[in-house]
Structures are given as structure tokens and as C-alpha cells.
Amino acid sequence: MSPIENLTLTFHKEDPFSEGDTIIGTVSFSLTKDTKIKSVSLKAKGDANVSWESGNTKYYGHWGYFKTKEYLVEKHPKGRLIPKGTYFLRFSFSLPHESMPSSFRENNRSIVYMLQVKITRPWKWSSYVHKEIDFVSRSILNISRVMCPQSGSVNKKVSKGQVQMSASVNRKVCSPGDTLSAYAKIYNSSTKSMRPKFSLLQKIEYRVKKKTKVKLKTLFKSVGDTTGPNTETTASCTMEIPTSAIYTINNCEIISVEYYLKVYLDISYTFDPEVVLPLIIVPSVSHQPCEELEPDQSGLIRSYRDVLALAVLLNLVETGSGVQEHPETEESQ
The missing domain is CATH 2.60.40.640 (Immunoglobulin-like)
Known part of the structure; x- marks a missing residue:
């Protein structure tokens, strides 16, 4: 049984988001015993996918809007021993400013924006949690x-x-x-x-x-x-x-x-x-995105309770106010 329990990903507000908005949230998890952890990563992406069949022909379409990845706990090849306890990692992530369509789902066709947190351990199955972003495009919000x-x-x-x-x-x-x-x-x-x-x-x-x-x-x-x-x-x-x-x-x-x-x-x-x-x-009007509060400029990861010990053990260095964008390429294995 995995020693990682109660892995959750929460946003500090649940209103819809739009281009350029900053998502601020917290990743929390508990360790039931001292555990070696290689990394804790946050991946964000936005994709449109369609598929249908016509006779014996199948059609597939994909369009990627963005794909980013940042480490909340930096990678360590062999993993570092983290004490038993409950940990909270705060993050902020800015959505791209380019025009993107609103969230959409219909059968096996969709436009989905997603955040994923992954905790990796040496020679063990990774632990995941996903959270979908409720996204509304400014292309329709700006219509009179x-x-x-x-x-x-x-x-x-x-x-x-x-x-x-x-x-x-x-x-x-x-x-x-x-x-x-x-x-x-x-x-x-x-x-x-x-x-x-x-x-x-x-x-x-x-x-x-x-x-x-x-x-x-x-x-x-x-x-x-x-x-x-x-x-x-x-x-x-x-x-x-x-x-x-x-x-x-x-x-x-x-x-x-x-x-x-x-x-x-x-x-x-x-x-x-x-x-x-x-x-x-x-x-x-009641479902339109609210004005964003300015993100905490002091760092990506904030400490609560036992996370202070985690920061000391992993020699975490504050890296800025949010996840940085990277070119849309396939993630290397």
C-alpha cells in the first residue's frame, strides 16, 4: 500500500478562468511513514480532440493550446527521505494570453484544460491527482x-x-x-x-x-x-x-x-x-470570471505545518511567482 495518502489539488477560487488569468492553488498530501520521494511536479495543458467514424473510416483530430511543467519539489535521482507527516505546497500558474476556446465536452469530443500533480518515488508506482480548469474564452466575454x-x-x-x-x-x-x-x-x-x-x-x-x-x-x-x-x-x-x-x-x-x-x-x-x-x-454576468488578485510574489511554494521541514530537507529554493511556459513538445521519458 502506498504511504502517500489524501493527495489533493485545490484552487483558491472555483470561478471560471480565462486567458491571462492566474490560478493559485494548493497541493496537499500525507505520508503515513518516512518515504523517499524523487519529485513533485505540476503539469498544465489545454487540448482539443475530436473523433468520429464514417463507414469503415475513422477520423481523429487534435489541437494543442499549451503544455507546461514545473517541479514543486525538484527532481532527485535516488530520492530523498521525507519524514512522516502532512504537507502543503502552494503554487501559482498563469494561463497563456493567446485566444483559446471555452471548455467543451460532447461524447468523445472535447476541449479540456487540466492540471496534474505527480509524486514520483524510486522504483514505485507514481501517485497522481488531476483537476479540470473551468475555462471561458474572452472572445465571447468581450462581446457587447x-x-x-x-x-x-x-x-x-x-x-x-x-x-x-x-x-x-x-x-x-x-x-x-x-x-x-x-x-x-x-x-x-x-x-x-x-x-x-x-x-x-x-x-x-x-x-x-x-x-x-x-x-x-x-x-x-x-x-x-x-x-x-x-x-x-x-x-x-x-x-x-x-x-x-x-x-x-x-x-x-x-x-x-x-x-x-x-x-x-x-x-x-x-x-x-x-x-x-x-x-x-x-x-x-454571475458566471463570468472575477478580477484576479495579484499572486504572491514571494515564491511558488509556501510553507504550512510540516512543509517547513520538507523545505529544509530538500533545500528548496523559491523560484518565482508561477509556473513558466515551455514550448509544446512531447515530454521526454
Whole structure:
């Protein structure tokens, strides 16, 4: 049985993080007996992965955003004997400033940001703990939330007449749980009857080189009253953005998430005229990242309780305020 117990990785705040934010946290563990430890490392990475099958062909795509590694306890080839006790190692890590997409999971496709702590011992299995970073891209946080209505119109010739429809929605930018109001003004100068319909659509697209896979999902649908021949009517509906809706993703090389409000007229024996209005779904104000406190400039590792003894034994040298970035290369074995 491993003498390393209660290995945990905690953040000092659990709010979402964005580009350039600093994550401050603590690694804690207990040793049930005096134990030789070679190193304690912190690895951070952000990756997008997609895969799907089409017939007998399998498609895989990967895009790496960053990969870094830093030692909280420096490597020692043979390991150093650490006394029995409980230890706390504090760290700070700054996310890259480059634009990166928000966290995403859908079946075996994902955009994931992760921290991993690894404790290695001579000739023994290593101990690991992982913690996922809740990440929200600034590319959508910086979009103005001013309630700006948008509208569109369509004309179509049908048997013995013409149909005109103008459609609008009260806002373009919204958040999960918000309620939208949509309208359709119909001018039917034909001999046909028709019904207005409103649909909220989600479009997820996966890309691998020149191949794409598109997943369309209807999140909401409403059917209005029938508009008879040679009449003018106005249809309206209210719809709630599902609280589980994924945020819009528009800055990932292999995954995109888009939303549309489609307003169309269901007319028998003809192509339905439609107006498609794009929507952008962003976090609500209460879920946006908070302003970061300045990280402790005195060092990467802080001492609590028995960690002072650990620092003395390992001759730890304070190395700065955070994990430094390294080029994205495969980790050497």
C-alpha cells in the first residue's frame, strides 16, 4: 500500500478562468511513514480532440493550446527521505494570453484544460491527482451584451400570388436561462394557407483536415396559428435558452458551436420561405470570471505545518511567482 495518502489539488477560487488569468492553488498530501520521494511536479495543458467514424473510416483530430511543467519539489535521482507527516505546497500558474476556446465536452469530443500533480518515488508506482480548469474564452466575454434586436425578411412567389415575411428577435447575445421574444409579420397575398414556425437550432461542427461532421439539434420549437389566403397576420413566441446550453465557440480550429433562430412558413407543396437569425450564447454576468488578485510574489511554494521541514530537507529554493511556459513538445521519458 502506498504511504502517500489524501493527495489533493485545490484552487483558491472555483470561478471560471480565462486567458491571462492566474490560478493559485494548493497541493496537499500525507505520508503515513518516512518515504523517499524523487519529485513533485505540476503539469498544465489545454487540448482539443475530436473523433468520429464514417463507414469503415475513422477520423481523429487534435489541437494543442499549451503544455507546461514545473517541479514543486525538484527532481532527485535516488530520492530523498521525507519524514512522516502532512504537507502543503502552494503554487501559482498563469494561463497563456493567446485566444483559446471555452471548455467543451460532447461524447468523445472535447476541449479540456487540466492540471496534474505527480509524486514520483524510486522504483514505485507514481501517485497522481488531476483537476479540470473551468475555462471561458474572452472572445465571447468581450462581446457587447447591449440588447440589440435583429431582423430579416423573405419574399416568395407561390401559386397565384406572393408571400412576404419579416422576422425579428429582441436580442442577438444571450445567456443560458434567458428568455427571447421573436416575432413574424406575414403578408399572404396568395391562395394558400400557411403556418409560421419558430425553431432554436444548435449547430456543432467538427473538422479534421478537409473532412467535417455537422451535428444539428433543435432546442426549441413553436408553431403559430394558420394564416389564411389573402390575409396579414403577426405571430409571436417566447423561448427560454436551455440552462444546459453550451457557450458559443468561434475560435477553435477543429470545433465550432453556433446557434440560430429560424423562422419559417410551412406551406404545402413548396419550399418553405425562411429567415435565419444568428445568436451568440455567452456566460451570464454571475458566471463570468472575477478580477484576479495579484499572486504572491514571494515564491511558488509556501510553507504550512510540516512543509517547513520538507523545505529544509530538500533545500528548496523559491523560484518565482508561477509556473513558466515551455514550448509544446512531447515530454521526454
